[in-house]
Amino acid sequence: MREAGPRQVPGTAAGQTRHADLEALIGAVARGDQAAFEAVCARAGSAVFGVVRTVVRDPSQVEEVCQEVLLDVWRAASRFEPGKGSAMAWVTTIAHRRAVDRVRSEHRSAERQLRAASHQVAYDEVTETVETRLDRERVRRCLRSLTSLQRESVTLAYYGGYTMREIAALLAVPEGTVKTRMRDGLIRLRDCLGAR
Amino acid sequence: MRRPRPEPHSLVGAYALDAITGADRARFERHLATCQACAGELRGLREATAGLAEAVAASPPAEVIDRTLAASARTRQLPAVDRAPAWRAFLRVHRARARWVPAPKRAWRPAPRRLALGLAVVFLAAAAASGAVALSAEHHLGTARLSDHAIAEVLNAPDAVLLTSRVTAGGTATVVMSRRDRALVFTTAGLPALSAGRYYQLWLMGPAGDRPAGVLPAPDRGMTSLVIATGVTAGDWVGLTVEPAPPARHRTSKPILMLSLAA
Numbered sequence: 148m149r150e151a152g153p154r155q156v157p158g159t160a161a162g163q164t165r166h167a168d169l170e171a172l173i174g175a176v177a178r179g180d181q182a183a184f185e186a187v188c189a190r191a192g193s194a195v196f197g198v199v200r201t202v203v204r205d206p207s208q209v210e211e212v213c214q215e216v217l218l219d220v221w222r223a224a225s226r227f228e229p230g231k232g233s234a235m236a237w238v239t240t241i242a243h244r245r246a247v248d249r250v251r252s253e254h255r256s257a258e259r260q261l262r263a264a265s266h267q268v269a270y271d272e273v274t275e276t277v278e279t280r281l282d283r284e285r286v287r288r289c290l291r292s293l294t295s296l297q298r299e300s301v302t303l304a305y306y307g308g309y310t311m312r313e314i315a316a317l318l319a320v321p322e323g324t325v326k327t328r329m330r331d332g333l334i335r336l337r338d339c340l341g342a343r
Numbered sequence: 344m345r346r347p348r349p350e351p352h353s354l355v356g357a358y359a360l361d362a363i364t365g366a367d368r369a370r371f372e373r374h375l376a377t378c379q380a381c382a383g384e385l386r387g388l389r390e391a392t393a394g395l396a397e398a399v400a401a402s403p404p405a406e407v408i409d410r411t412l413a414a415s416a417r418t419r420q421l422p423a424v425d426r427a428p429a430w431r432a433f434l435r436v437h438r439a440r441a442r443w444v445p446a447p448k449r450a451w452r453p454a455p456r457r458l459a460l461g462l463a464v465v466f467l468a469a470a471a472a473s474g475a476v477a478l479s480a481e482h483h484l485g486t487a488r489l490s491d492h493a494i495a496e497v498l499n500a501p502d503a504v505l506l507t508s509r510v511t512a513g514g515t516a517t518v519v520m521s522r523r524d525r526a527l528v529f530t531t532a533g534l535p536a537l538s539a540g541r542y543y544q545l546w547l548m549g550p551a552g553d554r555p556a557g558v559l560p561a562p563d564r565g566m567t568s569l570v571i572a573t574g575v576t577a578g579d580w581v582g583l584t585v586e587p588a589p590p591a592r593h594r595t596s597k598p599i600l601m602l603s604l605a606a
Contacts (some may be wrong), residue, residue, distance in 0.1 A: 148572040177423065184415055194396045196403035209530045213403055214411045221415040225423040236389040239396035272377050286398035304360035305395045330356025330388075339393035 169234040170227075177224035186223055191235060192217065193240040202246035202308040216242045247308040259340050289339035297332030300325050355381055359388035370483060494571050497521045497528045505536060510534060512599040518581055520604055527604070528574040529581065531559065532566045537585060545588040546594060547572060548601070549579035553594060556581075579604050 163195045169190050175183035192213075199213045216239055219241050227237050299318060311329065315322040351374035357363045375381050379414035458539050497503065500521030507517045514533035522529070529545055537543065543559040572581075583600035 161581045166426065177420070178421060180413070181416065183410075185412055188411060192408060193400040193402050194393075196399045196407070197399035198396045200401060201399045202517045210404065210407045213407055214414065217408075218414055218418055221411075222418060222420050225421055231563065232386045232389050233393060236386075238392040242396065251364070260353055268432055283398045283400070286394045289394070290398075301395070304357070304362040305392060306399070309362065310364055311357045314362070326357050326500055327400070328356075329360055329362065330353060333356045333359055333388040333391045336394065337387050340391060340394045 150321070169238075170229050173224050173227050173234050173237075174222070174229070176221060179229065184224075187220060188217055189239075191220070191238045194235065194239055198239055199246045199252075201306045202243065203249055205232045205308070208249060212245055213242075216245050243305065250308045260294070275281065285340065286336075289336050292339055293332045293335055296320070297328045297335065300328040301332040304329060348488055352378065356386050356388060359385055369478055373499075382409075390474060390479065396591075422574070493526070493573070494528050494569050497524050497526045497571060499535055500524050506602060506604070508602045510600045512585070516581070516583060516600050516602065518604070520575065520601060522575075524536075525575045526571060526572050527581065528569050529557075529559075529568055529584075530569050531562070534559075534562065536562075540588060542586050542588070543567075544584050545570065545572060546582040546592065547575060547579050547596070548582045549576060551576050551579070553582070555592065555594075558586075559583075575604060577605075 169187065172187045172190065173184045176187055177185050184277050195216050196209075199216060200209045203212050216238075220238055223241075227234060290302070293301065296318070300314055303314045303317065304311070309317065311322055311325050315325045318325065354363055354367065354371045358368065358375075361492050363371060375385065391552045417420045490519050498519055500523050502523050503521050505517065505519050507515060510516050510531065513535045514531055515533045516529065531543075534543060545556040545559060547554045547556045554574070557570045559567045559570060561567075571583045581600070581602045581604060582594075582598040584598050586595060
């Protein structure tokens with residue numbers, strides 16, 4: 148692990164500070180500041196890597212996609228709008244979009260269908276190896292507060308990279324149901340995580 | 344049996360999870376461009392998905408970061424643009440239009456043209472929504488090109504004005520011009536199809552002479568995507584000709600459109 152940029156400080160305000168810092172850092176990256184970019188990689192790289200690894204799975208591709216995402220952040224830093232959500236949301240949105248684009252173009256159907264069954268297990272396994280994060284336990288607690296259909300819809304889409312249509316088929320429920328559960332699940336998750 | 348088309352707004356959760364693709368995604372994005380409530384809700388849901396990301400955070404191998412940093416030193420950054428997303432530019436054009444309508448004595452905007460102007464705004468907005476302007480509120484990456492940012496800048500300019508005119512050969516031309524940027528964005532609808540090897544060529548014509556200002560791209564469903572012309576000077580007209588082969592240095596035919604840019 149690189150020691151680029153300040154480390155996050157544990158404590159009640161740590162989450163706030165960390166996000167505020169990331170916003171300022173991305174502003175500096177937009178001005179071509181390489182040191183700020185290094186700090187952004189240190190700060191947001193693990194969320195990016197985590198999403199990519201969880202969705203893409205194939206170890207031979209994870210690093211490449213992770214690098215693409217971080218370079219996107221470098222290239223497009225001037226497009227980040229601080230008033231429109233947190234920097235972490237911006238970065239992870241890029242990461243997730245890139246990751247699902249990769250899995251959807253790579254493997255279709257069969258292999259992914261097989262993986263679906265074992266998906267929840269794999270997710271648990273991934274989180275075991277994670278570095279200590281303040282937010283992780285809270286997110287998992289919030290996820291547990293969702294109904295099972297909400298949770299399955301949200302996690303199959305976010306961690307599994309499945310489309311609404313695929314999830315409807317996997318869970319044998321109408322698409323409209325999955326759509327509603329996704330929205331309701333995310334709303335509940337957002338409310339549970341609270342304002343950050 | 345046909346699947347019923349879902350009501351766009353309710354797709355906000357699926358969209359935040361990148362769980363809709365293709366036509367559904369495009370349709371939601373078009374809806375998003377005009378729905379402030381959706382954009383607000385999406386913002387909140389993105390914070391929830393960021394939480395999902397942080398819950399699986401794992402340190403990347405140091406080599407990945409090293410390679411990324413090395414690559415960044417060789418990678419050009421996108422220039423800063425007006426931060427308003429492209430769709431907002433159209434709203435601004437709408438508002439600008441609302442301001443000009445009562446204003447008198449603009450030669451290029453006689454009253455009967457108001458309807459045409461309204462339609463032009465609608466089809467410009469449709470051009471943007473269909474991806475002609477590859478910028479969106481969702482920070483689309485990879486598709487953004489330099490010309491798109493320049494186009495967005497003109498559309499976002501505080502002094503952007505919208506002009507529209509019939510083309511003698513058939514169809515309509517629409518221009519959004521910014522004097523500040525000395526640039527204009529041009530699009531057409533319903534131009535007649537040309538035989539192979541012939542092109543629609545845009546010109547700036549005026550005291551500074553005739554300058555070629557680009558070849559119109561092949562139309563998609565009757566509309567040409569947005570092209571930008573820069574270096575507009577006082578007294579210029581926008582002209583359109585049919586030329587045998589691009590890029591033409593001098594025009595070889597009579598303009599089928601002459602639109603004065605003088606206010």
